Amino acid sequence: MMKVSHRFVIITAIFITCLITANIIAVKIISLGFLILPAAIFVFPLSYIFGDILTEVYGYRWTRKVIWLGFICNLIFVAFAWVGQILPPAPFWKEQAAYQSILGYTPRLLVASFFGYLGGEFVNSFILARMKILTRGRWLWSRTIGSTVVGQGLDTAIFISLAFIGTPSFLPIIILYHWLAKTGIEVVATPLTYALVNFLKKKEAMDTYDYETNFNPFRISD
Numbered sequence: 001m002m003k004v005s006h007r008f009v010i011i012t013a014i015f016i017t018c019l020i021t022a023n024i025i026a027v028k029i030i031s032l033g034f035l036i037l038p039a040a041i042f043v044f045p046l047s048y049i050f051g052d053i054l055t056e057v058y059g060y061r062w063t064r065k066v067i068w069l070g071f072i073c074n075l076i077f078v079a080f081a082w083v084g085q086i087l088p089p090a091p092f093w094k095e096q097a098a099y100q101s102i103l104g105y106t107p108r109l110l111v112a113s114f115f116g117y118l119g120g121e122f123v124n125s126f127i128l129a130r131m132k133i134l135t136r137g138r139w140l141w142s143r144t145i146g147s148t149v150v151g152q153g154l155d156t157a158i159f160i161s162l163a164f165i166g167t168p169s170f171l172p173i174i175i176l177y178h179w180l181a182k183t184g185i186e187v188v189a190t191p192l193t194y195a196l197v198n199f200l201k202k203k204e205a206m207d208t209y210d211y212e213t214n215f216n217p218f219r220i221s222d
Contacts, residue, residue: 007200008058015050016070018043020077023113027102035177045185048152049193051121052128052144057200059208060129065220067121071114078105112162120155122217124148129210137207140197141190148186153179 022044030039047070054063081103089096105113128147135142156178164174201207 002058002062002206005204007203008054008062011050011054011200012066012069015047015054015066016073018046018050019070019117020074022047023074023077024102035181036174037178037181041178041181042185045148045152045182045189048121048124048148048182049144049186049189051124052147052193053196053200055125055128056132056140056143056197057204057206057208060125060210060213060215063125064122064217067118067125067217068220070121071118074114074117078110081105109163112159115162116155116159118217119158120151123154124151126215127151129213129215133209133211137209140194144190144193145183145186149183152182152186156182 022040025043026038026040028039030037030041051063051067054066082105085100085104124147127150128143131143131146156175160175160178
């Protein structure tokens, strides 16, 4: 059993912070030329980058725990944001509508977000762990980018399909735009990923290979 270090705690905290931040700022839609994207497009991919770092250094077993921890933390945030929404506002406070527009998640969006997150993160971690064995630890760039291509693609397809299919906002091309943007950020961040992975492997004196790992995403006891 790995002894948890302060570095592991820091990476985990950043991973979860990026996840929750993305869910908050995703309500703002931005325009970048011909691209219409959520403001979270620059934050959410960071959770995949730090997920890659966790899997590469600490292995799938510990990343699986972090993914579920992120899910629980996000659920807690959403629950208390909902409580804040239904509490009666003070007579002098006129921002109830603004609060609801930012933090008033609809059930459909929540389901889409949760399923997209779990599906994408687990697939991303699984592919990276398996590719590490197949490549014998070489070509880190191929693992981080390859796992992100599939993980982010699945996440984006699940979220946008569940959240918007059947509505005027649903356009299949949006899935492609989101997927390309998120994958592009992963590619650009590859030097940072290399630097953090090499730093952590040296400081932690570990480089985990998941040879005998049970990849069941619901098995968190080991």
